[in-house]
Amino acid sequence: MDENNSSSESTVDRDGTVGAAGAELKPGRLSGAAWRDIALYGLARVLVFVVLTVVIQSVAILMGMGQSFPLLMSALLALIVALPLSMLLFKKLRLRVNEQIAVRDAGRRAHKEQMRAQLEERLG
Numbered sequence: 001m002d003e004n005n006s007s008s009e010s011t012v013d014r015d016g017t018v019g020a021a022g023a024e025l026k027p028g029r030l031s032g033a034a035w036r037d038i039a040l041y042g043l044a045r046v047l048v049f050v051v052l053t054v055v056i057q058s059v060a061i062l063m064g065m066g067q068s069f070p071l072l073m074s075a076l077l078a079l080i081v082a083l084p085l086s087m088l089l090f091k092k093l094r095l096r097v098n099e100q101i102a103v104r105d106a107g108r109r110a111h112k113e114q115m116r117a118q119l120e121e122r123l124g
Contacts, residue, residue: 034100041093045086052078052085 030038053075060069087094 030100030104034097034104037093037097037100041090041097044090044093045082048086048089049075049078049082052082 053071056077057066057069057071057074060066060074
């Protein structure tokens with residue numbers, strides 16, 4: 001097996017590090033920028049959910065249904081609406097997070113194959 005595996009998304013160097021778009025990553029590790037993007041995407045989705053819950057509950061109160069429309073119902077409706085809305089609103093961030101995780105996964109797989117090949121060499 002070749003020690004320099006490469007694909008269109010990432011390259012695995014001799015020492016097992018993965019490079020994609022100029023970033024050097026160790027197998028199984030995400031860069032600080034990747035963690036920042038993951039946290040930012042999660043926070044953005046939570047904020048969309050909270051804002052939608054407040055808006056839905058406010059509309060229910062303004063329509064005079066505040067007593068008969070519990071906060072839990074507003075939250076459930078907001079949860080249903082927030083998923084597709086956040087996928088549309090934060091598409092670039094979501095794609096960037098997916099790409100970074102795919103690079104990490106490719107590095108992990110390449111490292112695993114390298115370790116498997118070394119083990120087969122030693123045993124065989």
